[in-house]
Amino acid sequence: MKPEAVYFFGTCVVDLFFPEAGLAGIELLRREGVRVIFPRGQTCCAQPAFNCGHHAEARAVARVQIALFPRDLPVVVPSGSCAGMMRHHYPELFAGEPDEAAAIAFAGRVVELTQFLVNVLGVRLTDRGGPETVTWHSSCHGLREMGLEAEPKGLLAQLGNVRVAPLTRERECCGFGGTFSVRYPDISSAMVADKVADVVQSGASVVLSADAACLLNIGGALEKTGAAARPMHLAEFLWERTRER
Amino acid sequence: MSAETGSTDFHASSSKALLDPSLRANFRRAMDGLMAKRAAQFPDPVEWDALRTLAASIRARTLAKLPALLEALEARCTANGIRVHWAETVDDANEIVLGILRARGAARLVKGKSMVSEEMHLNDFLEKNGVESLESDLGEYIIQLDGETPSHIIMPAIHKSRQQIARLFGEKIRGAEYTEDVDALTATARRVLRRKFFEAEAGVSGVNIAVAETGTLVLVENEGNGRMSTHVPPVHIALMGIEKVVEKLEDVAPILTVLTRSATGQPVSTYLNLISGPRGPGEKDGPGEVHLVILDNGRSRIFADQEVAATLRCIRCGACMNYCPVYTRVGGHAYEAVYPGPIGSILTPQTEGLAKRHDLPHASSLCHACVEVCPVKIPITQILVTLRKESAHASPEFLVKGAGGGRDRLEDLAWWGWRMAHVSPLLYKAMSLGLRVFGPLLKGGAGPLKAWTQARTMPRRAPRTLHDLASEKGLPDA
Amino acid sequence: MPDARERILGRLRAVKPHAFTPSDFSIVETKTWSPAARLERLRTAMAAVRTEFLDAAAHDWPETVRAFLVAQGARNVAYGPATEAGRLLAAACTRAGAPALVPYDRPIEDLKATLFDDVDAGFTAVRCAIADTGTLVLWPSPEEPRLLSLVPPLHVALLSAATIRDTLLSVLRDEGWAKGLPPNVVLVSGPSKTADIEQTLAYGVHGPKRLVVVLV
Numbered sequence: 001m002k003p004e005a006v007y008f009f010g011t012c013v014v015d016l017f018f019p020e021a022g023l024a025g026i027e028l029l030r031r032e033g034v035r036v037i038f039p040r041g042q043t044c045c046a047q048p049a050f051n052c053g054h055h056a057e058a059r060a061v062a063r064v065q066i067a068l069f070p071r072d073l074p075v076v077v078p079s080g081s082c083a084g085m086m087r088h089h090y091p092e093l094f095a096g097e098p099d100e101a102a103a104i105a106f107a108g109r110v111v112e113l114t115q116f117l118v119n120v121l122g123v124r125l126t127d128r129g130g131p132e133t134v135t136w137h138s139s140c141h142g143l144r145e146m147g148l149e150a151e152p153k154g155l156l157a158q159l160g161n162v163r164v165a166p167l168t169r170e171r172e173c174c175g176f177g178g179t180f181s182v183r184y185p186d187i188s189s190a191m192v193a194d195k196v197a198d199v200v201q202s203g204a205s206v207v208l209s210a211d212a213a214c215l216l217n218i219g220g221a222l223e224k225t226g227a228a229a230r231p232m233h234l235a236e237f238l239w240e241r242t243r244e245r
Numbered sequence: 246m247s248a249e250t251g252s253t254d255f256h257a258s259s260s261k262a263l264l265d266p267s268l269r270a271n272f273r274r275a276m277d278g279l280m281a282k283r284a285a286q287f288p289d290p291v292e293w294d295a296l297r298t299l300a301a302s303i304r305a306r307t308l309a310k311l312p313a314l315l316e317a318l319e320a321r322c323t324a325n326g327i328r329v330h331w332a333e334t335v336d337d338a339n340e341i342v343l344g345i346l347r348a349r350g351a352a353r354l355v356k357g358k359s360m361v362s363e364e365m366h367l368n369d370f371l372e373k374n375g376v377e378s379l380e381s382d383l384g385e386y387i388i389q390l391d392g393e394t395p396s397h398i399i400m401p402a403i404h405k406s407r408q409q410i411a412r413l414f415g416e417k418i419r420g421a422e423y424t425e426d427v428d429a430l431t432a433t434a435r436r437v438l439r440r441k442f443f444e445a446e447a448g449v450s451g452v453n454i455a456v457a458e459t460g461t462l463v464l465v466e467n468e469g470n471g472r473m474s475t476h477v478p479p480v481h482i483a484l485m486g487i488e489k490v491v492e493k494l495e496d497v498a499p500i501l502t503v504l505t506r507s508a509t510g511q512p513v514s515t516y517l518n519l520i521s522g523p524r525g526p527g528e529k530d531g532p533g534e535v536h537l538v539i540l541d542n543g544r545s546r547i548f549a550d551q552e553v554a555a556t557l558r559c560i561r562c563g564a565c566m567n568y569c570p571v572y573t574r575v576g577g578h579a580y581e582a583v584y585p586g587p588i589g590s591i592l593t594p595q596t597e598g599l600a601k602r603h604d605l606p607h608a609s610s611l612c613h614a615c616v617e618v619c620p621v622k623i624p625i626t627q628i629l630v631t632l633r634k635e636s637a638h639a640s641p642e643f644l645v646k647g648a649g650g651g652r653d654r655l656e657d658l659a660w661w662g663w664r665m666a667h668v669s670p671l672l673y674k675a676m677s678l679g680l681r682v683f684g685p686l687l688k689g690g691a692g693p694l695k696a697w698t699q700a701r702t703m704p705r706r707a708p709r710t711l712h713d714l715a716s717e718k719g720l721p722d723a
Numbered sequence: 724m725p726d727a728r729e730r731i732l733g734r735l736r737a738v739k740p741h742a743f744t745p746s747d748f749s750i751v752e753t754k755t756w757s758p759a760a761r762l763e764r765l766r767t768a769m770a771a772v773r774t775e776f777l778d779a780a781a782h783d784w785p786e787t788v789r790a791f792l793v794a795q796g797a798r799n800v801a802y803g804p805a806t807e808a809g810r811l812l813a814a815a816c817t818r819a820g821a822p823a824l825v826p827y828d829r830p831i832e833d834l835k836a837t838l839f840d841d842v843d844a845g846f847t848a849v850r851c852a853i854a855d856t857g858t859l860v861l862w863p864s865p866e867e868p869r870l871l872s873l874v875p876p877l878h879v880a881l882l883s884a885a886t887i888r889d890t891l892l893s894v895l896r897d898e899g900w901a902k903g904l905p906p907n908v909v910l911v912s913g914p915s916k917t918a919d920i921e922q923t924l925a926y927g928v929h930g931p932k933r934l935v936v937v938l939v
């Protein structure tokens with residue numbers, strides 16, 4: 001059932017580095033007649049600290065986010081990874097805490113953006129762009145924690161002028177892994193180098209993902225190597241190709 | 246590897262491994278092959294899910310009943326004529342094996358593949374005590390010839406190319422000429438090892454599954470060397486970790502099907518060897534004595550900690566390493582541990598302690614590929630995070646060996662700062678502005694930035710944040 | 724002082740038992756095929772790993788085996804002389820031009836050199852087979868020792884098609900294996916093989932180089 005309003009949790013990476021992707025996600029929702037609430041002061045889902053085992057710090061940050069989204073409305077997140085953190089790991093993070101029930105209730109309201117667009121809103125898209133070849137990078141957490149696969153691919157398939165050239169190793173990690181990329185820079189660099197090579201061999205002009213953190217990594221490496229392909233968040237790509245001008 | 250008190254460094258060993266192009270090519274090719282073969286074995290996601298749910302339930306039931314099952318196994322084995330020995334440490338296990346060999350005057354031993362024997366460093370120990378201990382699994386034989394350890398738990402010589410093996414055989418085996426033909430190399434090993442099976446005075450094997458109900462040791466293999474090692478010599482010594490038991494004989498069937506399909510993409514192994522006793526009355530072959538050594542080596546400590554105990558569900562299929570993007574890049578030796586890859590990254594820190602191996606729980610991008618393919622549903626990434634937590638903090642609640650051993654004050658400070666910047670909207674805004682103003686000045690010169698920029702450009706904060714854009718659009722705040 | 728056994732078990736017993744849920748075997752139990760489909764599945768699966776098949780009639784399979792061994796140039800065949808199948812094979816091999824018979828009728832200690840160095844083929848019967856995975860169930864006994872199916876480079880196995888069952892689970896349940904097993908049972912799904920060198924499949928590494936199933 002379509003709710004009259006939703007919360008939007010933009011994520012810190014989108015807020016700082018890919019704000020257009022966040023705005024595009026908001027516009028896609030608004031076009032379907034949904035009122036989008038963007039609580040100011042939201043920061044981070046707390047995944048970096050959680051994954052590194054600094055759970056007290058993660059809880060403190062998560063607690064602030066939960067308080068900013070009090071009403072019983074869906075919390076739409078344009079990131080499979082951050083959505084996975086909030087949906088699946090908040091209950092674990094708050095186990096035994098006084099506010100455990102609130103965390104569980106919040107987690108139950110978290111939805112990834114493309115899943116919301118497809119499964120709740122049943123979005124139909126009209127492609128207004130020219131012919132373009134893109135490739136798809138499935139973020140690991142989106143794919144394996146949130147089961148994100150059919151929805152983004154289904155949305156892309158609605159765009160008549162877009163050809164998707166698959167990566168050879170679509171399901172393989174790009175090497176970001178949060179602090180992994182700076183703790184083990186050599187391994188991470190080797191992984192992202194392979195991903196870049198895969199993007200280049202696909203012949204795509206754009207590499208799409210539903211996770212901005214992967215795009216930060218892949219995009220930075222594409223730029224460093226001077227490759228022609230650009231990184232773009234799926235939401236931004238969908239919005240740019242379908243909005244009425 | 247450094248001494249017990251020191252710490253082993255995956256940073257250095259992995260970085261070194263990355264510089265070896267032939268090693269990287271060998272692993273990439275092998276892992277691609279293993280992944281493709283496994284994937285072809287599980288075409289139906291519904292069947293896969295039901296099978297792994299079943300296999301996980303069997304292994305979870307084993308752990309739920311572990312002490313009783315071990316006692317039942319001992320009782321059944323003893324009734325079947327198998328002599329059961331218990332070892333708390335690898336040193337104890339080595340002494341037990343040596344004692345059995347000395348009692349028989351056995352000085353020549355052939356071995357089937359056994360990861361527990363790798364834990365024990367049994368070959369080294371026996372050689373020092375005047376016993377020839379020869380690996381007979383082809384992969385194990387190859388690496389033993391070269392003085393190496395396994396780089397993969399199923400495919401121990403996977404890091405070697407056929408050219409490297411051809412050179413090795415040419416140098417080390419009398420009468421072997423240089424050939425890159427795999428059939429010819431295999432025939433050479435057959436010729437050498439046939440003689441060794443013939444002459445062996447004892448055989449050692451691992452155990453894939455031990456059945457409490459019937460007192461049966463289940464061995465899975467393709468080559469026949471396991472059967473040779475357990476049927477031909479007059480004494481057979483089987484080595485197992487305490488977790489390898491299952492309750493019922495029927496539990497074997499589902500475990501086997503997920504094991505062989507996950508490990509090598511085979512619907513079944515060539516041989517399944519069920520040993521329930523020594524040579525029986527009237528039998529014309531088979532060992533006169535069968536011994537079973539049950540090793541703890543830190544497992545009971547893992548068992549006692551509910552946060553991590555699922556580690557012991559492992560059936561050693563190796564699928565987690567085949568799918569691991571980190572393992573694929575650096576190979577098994579970089580882990581400097583008996584068990585490499587994701588399962589090793591959760592097991593090794595628990596057995597060797599976090600003080601020594603706090604590097605390993607972080608040797609993962611937490612991509613979950615291992616969790617997705619684990620046939621017994623071990624929550625590997627969740628355990629990695631638990632180990633990171635217990636590594637970074639000392640607390641009486643933390644039960645993992647060496648908890649707090651990876652604590653780093655500077656990192657604590659960094660997380661304190663991260664927390665401050667993300668609990669306060671004001672400080673977050675200040676940080677965001679700071680990135681905008683000072684970000685361009687950072688050329689990626691030091692610390693984490695330097696690491697990041699070795700393969701990527703510096704991320705640039707957008708001119709306007711999503712917060713800015715949301716306000717411009719007049720989006721409601723609540 | 725408690726010994727290692729008591730200390731290990733003591734540590735395990737001190738832990739509050741882990742939770743578990745009962746096992747649901749239905750995904751394995753529901754695998755079933757018609758007799759014809761079982762045979763087809765077994766042949767396909769075993770042939771895929773280079774098992775050879777000899778079709779024979781119930782009354783003259785010994786002659787089929789004899790002719791096959793002769794055609795392969797086998798000088799001799801080891802077998803269990805006290806088994807029914809062994810007796811029939813021996814009877815067929817008494818004629819001139821048949822492979823010599825090597826009865827495995829004494830302890831290995833007295834036959835080891837012959838078996839390892841001078842025997843070309845080993846013959847055994849098959850207790851039953853498993854269609855699911857293409858597997859033969861061998862049931863070594865005093866009359867049919869373990870090494871017959873392992874040491875000679877060619878293993879000839881006599882299988883009655885009527886004994887082919889669905890799965891390992893159905894076999895071990897229907898035959899009541901849980902009540903107790905002989906010292907050794909071996910399930911064989913092809914000739915010996917390895918992929919330890921560059922994942923390249925090579926046959927005949929330590930066990931038989933060829934597995935020939937005589938299907939009756």
